[in-house]
Amino acid sequence: MNDHILTLARENAPCYLYEYDVLRQQTETLRRTFPQYDLLYSIKANPFPPVVRALAALGIGADAASAREVLLSRECGMAAGDIFFSAAGKTEQALETAWNDGEIIADSLGEVARIGALCQRKGQRRAIGVRMNPGFGMGGGTGGPSKFGINEEDLPRLKALLDTVPVTVEGIHVHLKSQNLDADVLGGCYRDSWALAKRVQQALGCDLRYVNFGSGVGVAYDERYEQPMDLERLRAYTDAIAAENAVTLKARLMIETGRFPTARAGTYWLKVVDKKYSRGKTYVITENCMNGLQKPALAVMLRHAVGNGALTPYEPLFTSEWAFPIVAHGSGDGTETADIVGNLCCAADVLAEDFTGPKLEVGDLIEVKNAGAYACTLTAQRFSGHQPPRELLVYGDGRTES
Numbered sequence: 010m011n012d013h014i015l016t017l018a019r020e021n022a023p024c025y026l027y028e029y030d031v032l033r034q035q036t037e038t039l040r041r042t043f044p045q046y047d048l049l050y051s052i053k054a055n056p057f058p059p060v061v062r063a064l065a066a067l068g069i070g071a072d073a074a075s076a077r078e079v080l081l082s083r084e085c086g087m088a089a090g091d092i093f094f095s096a097a098g099k100t101e102q103a104l105e106t107a108w109n110d111g112e113i114i115a116d117s118l119g120e121v122a123r124i125g126a127l128c129q130r131k132g133q134r135r136a137i138g139v140r141m142n143p144g145f146g147m148g149g150g151t152g153g154p155s156k157f158g159i160n161e162e163d164l165p166r167l168k169a170l171l172d173t174v175p176v177t178v179e180g181i182h183v184h185l186k187s188q189n190l191d192a193d194v195l196g197g198c199y200r201d202s203w204a205l206a207k208r209v210q211q212a213l214g215c216d217l218r219y220v221n222f223g224s225g226v227g228v229a230y231d232e233r234y235e236q237p238m239d240l241e242r243l244r245a246y247t248d249a250i251a252a253e254n255a256v257t258l259k260a261r262l263m264i265e266t267g268r269f270p271t272a273r274a275g276t277y278w279l280k281v282v283d284k285k286y287s288r289g290k291t292y293v294i295t296e297n298c299m300n301g302l303q304k305p306a307l308a309v310m311l312r313h314a315v316g317n318g319a320l321t322p323y324e325p326l327f328t329s330e331w332a333f334p335i336v337a338h339g340s341g342d343g344t345e346t347a348d349i350v351g352n353l354c355c356a357a358d359v360l361a362e363d364f365t366g367p368k369l370e371v372g373d374l375i376e377v378k379n380a381g382a383y384a385c386t387l388t389a390q391r392f393s394g395h396q397p398p399r400e401l402l403v404y405g406d407g408r409t410e411s
Contacts, residue, residue, distance in 0.1 A: 013407055015338075018278040018374055023297035023398040025385050027060055030405045031274035036067045039226065039266055042240045045251040046262045049093060051225060052078040054325075054382040055271045059402035059410035061085040064270060072221075072265050076106035083110045093221060093263075095140055095182050097156050101127070114138040114182045114221075116158060118170060125174025138180035138219065139167070141209065145201045147185040147224070148194045157184070161205065164212040171213065178215045180260070181206055184223030187267055187324050192239040196246030198224055203250045206258065217260050225267015230379050231331040268382035275381025277302050277333075277398070279360070281373045282352060291347035293369050298351025299358040301398040302377060303388045305333050309359045325383040333384075335360065336376040339367030349375060353393050 014026055039048055049072040050064050056078065061071075062085040070091030071082035076099075082092045092111035099113075099120055104127060107113065115121045115137050128135050142158035144151060152161070159167060171178065183202040189195045199222045206220045229237040247264070254260060279301065283294040299306040308330045311320050322328055335349070346365045351358035360375070369375070390397040402410040 014276070014403065017401060017403065017409070018376070021399050021401065022278040022280040022374055023295075023301050024278050025275055025380060025398055025400045026278065027055075027057065027271065027275045027381055027400070027402045029063055029402055032060070032063055032270050033067060035270045035274065036064070036069065038240070039264075039269060042226075042244050043247055043264050046247065046264045047091070049221065049263055049265045050270060051265055051267050052082060053386065054268045055275070055384070056081060056386060057400050057402070058085055060271060063402060069266065069270070070263075071111070073111060076103040079107040079111040093138065093182065112138060112180070114140050114180075116140050118159060118163065118166060121167065121170055121176060122174065125176045128175040134175040134177070136177045136179040136218075138182055138221070139178055140182040140184070141205060143183060143185075143201065143205050147189070147198050149197070161208075164209065168213050178209075178213050180217055180219035180221065181209050182221040182223060184265065187225055188227040188322065188328060189224065190227040190229060190235060190238050192242040192246075195224060195226070195238070196243050198222075199246050199250060203253070206260070210258065217258055219261035219263060220258070221263040221265065223265050225265040226269045228268055228272045228379070230272070230329060231334055234329070234331050271381035272379050273381060275379070275384060277377040277380035277384060279375045279377070281369050281371050281375065284369070284371060291345060293347045293349045295349060295351055295360065295375060297395060297398050298349070298353070298360050300351070300353060300388055300390055300392050300395055302333070302360070302380060302384055304328070304384065305360050305377070306357055308332070309362055310357060325387065328383075332379060334378045335364060335366070336378070337364070337366035337369055338374040338376060339369045340373050341368035341370050343368050345369075353395075
């Protein structure tokens with residue numbers, strides 16, 4: 010454990026600490042894996058402005074899921090041409106807000122028509138991207154229904170619509186599933202998406218300027234239970250696509266990083282504020298438990314609901330029971346088994362049940378790993394009116410940004 014991180018945790022808990030050096034190392038790993046591709050960071054995974062600024066400075070663009078995320082990306086130093094606004098159900102106000110600050114990825118035929126109407130009112134012609142719901146599924150088989158994207162079989166309808174509005178298609182976006190750890194499944198999805206791009210170009214009679222393969226690289230949250238992605242094997246797929254692209258479409262190729270740059274860079278720190286014994290059970294009570302980090306509480310709730318049954322991932326709310334390893338920094342002697350809970354007025358406020366580790370006393374710290382993505386951003390911080398946890402980006406030289 011980095012002594013500086015531990016000192017910051019003691020001074021600021023409850024808090025999120027994000028380590029810049031880990032962000033940089035993870036980004037470098039992605040660049041080695043995808044040397045001919047541009048990288049887009051999913052802002053929703055962790056929209057903390059210092060983190061977004063750091064990634065922008067490392068040359069990463071944005072996968073933005075709202076107009077607000079588009080503006081945040083611009084404010085943090087990303088160029089408009091590196092920001093891709095892709096979300097279902099964009100309102101006219103959202104389209105207007107993001108109009109000059111990013112590339113718009115239309116999610117439906119209706120949205121293409123709305124963009125066309127905006128262009129007509131503005132006296133403009135605009136190039137857009139389209140998100141596709143392909144005819145194939147992740148890992149093979151046929152594609153199913155989805156709230157996301159334009160069905161591949163609706164390409165003739167899209168072509169007819171484009172003939173009536175001042176809009177052209179210059180790129181596609183495909184995203185089927187997050188948090189995949191199988192290189193052959195993910196690489197196969199990239200390969201199938203590349204074939205789709207060529208079909209789209211032919212069907213629409215357009216020149217595709219970019220192809221966003223989506224489906225960010227998964228993170229092995231705990232290597233005792235999960236095998237990390239074989240990045241060298243994945244690169245074999247993406248290198249083959251890049252080689253063909255160089256002599257065919259000559260499009261800009263992009264991969265969404267998903268949570269990969271930030272997940273392992275973050276730790277969440279809680280402070281023990283009370284301890285009690287009740288009818289044979291020990292409770293360690295912390296501040297800002299579920300209202301600082303919600304996903305472990307959801308994992309406990311699901312386990313109670315299904316008993317001994319298997320728990321299926323449901324991203325981003327639930328990844329796995331082992332997604333957030335806990336480290337107890339106890340000052341007492343020996344070990345104990347306790348429920349680690351929070352100080353909210355609800356029984357669901359649980360970090361872990363029957364946790365065995367160093368004995369904890371009031372004032373001790375608890376560290377939760379992998380808290381750099383889909384952690385702080387998913388919590389119900391207004392519940393019960395507690396002070397939200399702090400967030401800090403920590404540099405190797407000791408500097409911090411908040």
